[in-house]
Amino acid sequence: MNSSPRPVRTRFAPSPTGYMHIGGMRTALFNWLWARHNNGTFILRIDDTDEQRNLDAALGPILRAFKWLGLNWDEGPEVGGPFEPYFQSERKSLYHTAIEKLIAEGKAYYCFDTPEQLAAERAAAEKEKRQFLNSRRSLELSELERNKRIAQGDPHVIRFLTPRDLTVKLDDAIRGHVEWDCSLMPDPVIMRGNGSPLYNFASVIDDAQMQISHVIRAEEHLSNTPIQVLLHQALGNELPIFAHIPYVAAPGSKEKLSKRKLEQYRKNPQFKKMFERADDVFPKIGLENAGGLDPVMVEYYEKIGYLPQGVLNALARIGWSLDDKTEIMSLDEIVKNFTLDRVVKSPAGLDPDKLNSFQAHWMMQLPVDEKLTGCLPFLIAAKYIPPEPNDKTKETVRQVIEALGDRLKLFSDVLDYDEFFCADDQLKYDEKAFEKRLKAEGAAELVREFATQLETAEPFDAPTLDALLHRFVDEKQLKIGEIIHALRVAVTGKPQGIGMFECLAFLGRERCLNRIRHSLARLEK
């Protein structure tokens, strides 16, 4: 086994797809954690292809996701490093050198088989219920013939010559001992006709050249591993330690979380809430069609107002645990405790409920100033406050946030309290609540009467108003519930919200009276 104490170097190698997958983020996180845990190096390498157009647009959201979560990379785009370049498209000479070496040593070969030939052979193998293996007929070409065909531009690829007499044996850091019989493995294409390398090949070259010590990736790559091991061996590379972590499944399922199944996820009871939240919030902040964001994308969580710490805590707990009880952990604590031997083997579903619970916890811990910083952009985008709020406006928002207390779970939750930001005559009413509370027998009269007391209440603060209303109901021998709900609806338009007296005090005398007047007038209609 691999016993040399190599410095820990891990990598995450996304291909620029225009968004960061939440499951991919979890894989990246585990790589990052393992590097940080060992005072090692975390590398970001971009698996782009030469056909990639508009790289910036495709890569931007990915880098943004890392930055948002605070997962910094030691080598890679923007920061460079000793093994530059970190873009696959710029590393062609490396791949070509390796290819030439393999060909010279007879470990890879030019293959002139046409797609039709291959398809027919595959079909035949399937029909006979045997494993398809390459015919290797191109190997029989003489050097002269072969060179001639290359020279005249016959379409060809380069295949790795799988040593069919071997068994690949591997000790995976998570899955333990795994073996593959090479006699069942077709010869993989390692370079296309146009000279660009395939993933399995480029990945091996890059991992070796960048001295990657641990390849931590999702389980779906397990079946790629024997090819990569064989390639490493053919090239004389020191083998990295492989660690295949479980893939992230869709909520409540064992199926890999996939962007292609989005429509299906909309019906998933747990995911449904996240889609609904998106449908509610994103239009308010000016993102049409939810801004193209969905809960498979990391950007969704950022844009809807999650905290990095909440997302990180949830991600870390998908397929990893510290012990039998510790759930809530800061990133520092996770780094300190993260080890590969505590990664679970079976796939784990993303659990939106659990994520929300972590999120709620970390939001509660957040100082008000930071809540304010987080909430302001939402209020601005929703046009509840001006684009460049002055100190007075900020102070107002701050008071709302304080009054909200632990009702604020996501930053975007502040948008649910539009009653504090709208003009008195623009108040929206919850019709059901209006019916039930204000149209209730005698409710309007009580509110009207109490309003006259509000006119003279001094000072207009929560404790005073609290005492005032209690005296009011005592004198009338009412229960407080007989007026307070109607009062709430009259002032906020809603059946629920922050403490009633805080609410009145916050709005102030004039606005309270205005709103009550407005509501009572509305009742007439």
Next chain:
RNA sequence: GGCCCCAUCGUCUAGUCAGGCCUAGGACAUCGGAUUUUCGAUCCGGUAACGGGGGUUCAAAUCCCCCUGGGGUCACCA
């Protein structure tokens, strides 16, 4: 279908390697109750799992075998 992986409450997991401390622990969700002017939060309590069958052993969630189930992957995608 071939190859490979996986299997504990609804979900995420602890326990499995070194069998007994497991009448299986925690968390989320859920259901009750308390508290509260509402919502939220908080507190208390409840329901709820070792896929099945054979072994081995004084003793098995834990070791062995078989079955079943679930999943991944089979490209000139990554």
